Amino acid sequence: MSIRNAAPELAAVTLPLLPEAAPDAIVALHGHETIRRDRFVRELCALAARLPAGRPLLNLCGDRYHFALGLFAGIVQGNLSLLPNSTAEGNLAALQADYPDLVCLTDDAHSAGALPALRLDTLLAALPADAATPAMPQIPAQQRVACVFTSGSTGRPQPHFKTFGKLVRNVRAQARRTWSTTGGPCAVLGTVPFQHMYGLESTVLLPVLGGGILCAPRPYYPADVAEQLARLPEPRFLVTTPYHLRNLLASGIAIAPVAGLLSATAPLANELARHAEARLQAPLLEIYGSTETGQIATRRPALEDLWLLHDDIRLACEGDDCFVDGGHLEARLRLGDVVEPVADGRFRLLGRHADLINVAGKRSSLGFLNHMLLRLPGVRDACFCLPREGETARLAAFVVAPGLSAATILAGLRQQVDAVFLPRPLVFVDQLPRNATGKIPAAELEALIARHITRKP
Amino acid sequence: MNATPNEALEREVAAMIVEALNLEVEAASIQPDDALFGDDGLGLDSIDILEVALVVSKRYGFQLKADSEDNFAIFASLRSLATHIAAHRTT
DSSP states (O other), X not given: OOGGGSOGGGGGOEEESSOSOOTTOEEEEETTEEEEHHHHHHHHHHHHHTSOTTOOEEEOOSSHHHHHHHHHHHHHHTOOEEEOSOOOHHHHHHHHHHSTTOEEEESSSSTTTTSOEEEHHHHHHTSOTTXXXXXXXXXXXXXXXXXXXXXXXXXXXXXXXXEHHHHHHHHHHHHHHHHHHHTSOOEEEEOSOTTSHHHIIIIIIHHHHHTOEEEOOOOOSHHHHHHHHHHSXXXXXXXXXXXXXXXXXXXXXXXXXXXXXXXXXXXXXXHHHHHHHHHHTSOEEEEEEETTTEEEEEEOTTTOSSEEEOTTEEEEEETTEEEEEETTOSSOEEOSEEEEEOSTTEEEEEEEOTTEEEETTEEEEHHHHHHHHXXXXXXXXXXXXXXXXXXXXXXXXXXXXXXXXXXXXXXXXXXXXXXXXXXXXXXXXXXXXXXXXSOOOHHHHHHHHHHXXXXXX | OOOOTTHHHHHHHHHHHHHHHTOSSOGGGOOTTSBOBSSSTTOBOHHHHHHHHHHHHXXXXXXXXXXXXXXXXXXXXXXXXXXXXXXXXXX
16 A cells, blocks of 8 residues: 555554453354453463564464464564465475565474474463453554465465455454344354465454354364354354355255355355255355455345445446455455446456466466466476366366376476366377467367366266 | 275275266275375365265265364375274165
């Protein structure tokens, strides 16, 4: 943000770390423990005092409560939290090259690999239990608290900084929309990773900053999701994805009453949304957003096709390029999708820009993936593609790499990209049908897919 | 290790995985101790695992549940998955 845009007095504005609430309000459920607000503040302030001043944090905690403590302790101490889009080995090495003084926060012995690490769980266990609760920390609205990364199209992750003031504003807008759908704040259970924007906002920030209850478990199998849900106090809220949701419903397991459900990361079919609402007797809210923008709109797909922007977000389109600004946004940002504004803050989603892809809630771009494939030794030409759309869509890739085995190529790719982006199948060809400008025409790519990739119906 | 008590089940499960995920490998080529999940071996990821879990629940009559903090420990190898199924199956 440029100084010109900020009112001079804004630089001095501070916000309380947590919103107003009673000291004994429940903030989190962790294992068999109920964490009340005064304990949460006490623990995070004590941890903050033990963080190395000024060094960026890479929070690799696998436990959602530990992760939240590390994030909020970093905010108090002024440490920037780095949230890479992938924790693949090569990606973390590149991150360390850009942030040589980064320190990992972990709660196990192996996640940090060779990077310098602080064991948050050990620090936590060593805290005195009877310390007084400190005053609520006041955080400058302009303080950069988190840096999220998008894959970019050039092979270099692009950083996006989030300031505390904007993050709080974004979560408040989400909380208003979400809790008005559920009838009030809920205990929030998530099946999604909280190191990514959607899980971070909806399973960590929404409960902690939006008056709900953070629930530490990360259930994955439908039976575990059902069991953890049943353990929560009512009202309950489930944060999930179309893929997890379809699987949960298909399992036929009985599910405890929920006040609402949240879905994001991939388009939710209206039929699945209606089925889910009918089975669970609760509203299902879908979120629209991206790493750069955070959440900017919602809809209830069982009832409506149109999206409703969060308060104060403005949308404007120039041809196929659409931009949003206002609200919590740090700048005017281009959307990764083609959308059609309707009226009253509503819009229709028409489609994605071709380059962006999203598999199981993880975002990347074909440009980035192609780059990663092409830089492997022995790969002469290569092209990723998405043979079909849908919740379980998988990428495929064509390579020209005489003498290389699929195993070698996949091993090289795994160093750089998340496993969900590995091509399935990886097809070896003699050459790719590039035209005079070096591009592969869409029709040629279609023909290549039809010729080489057979799929189950 | 030599032959295991679950060898027949391991073969059955290998075939089931290959079929459920439409993999381009021969089921017979999957060794009992090959990693199923993660960076080595078969390289299944979290999406595949939910898919296989659903097929397991339909075929063997029980719902998969994580035994530990690690949701994917069951999928460490064909052997671990077959052992888990043998211990919990109802059909």
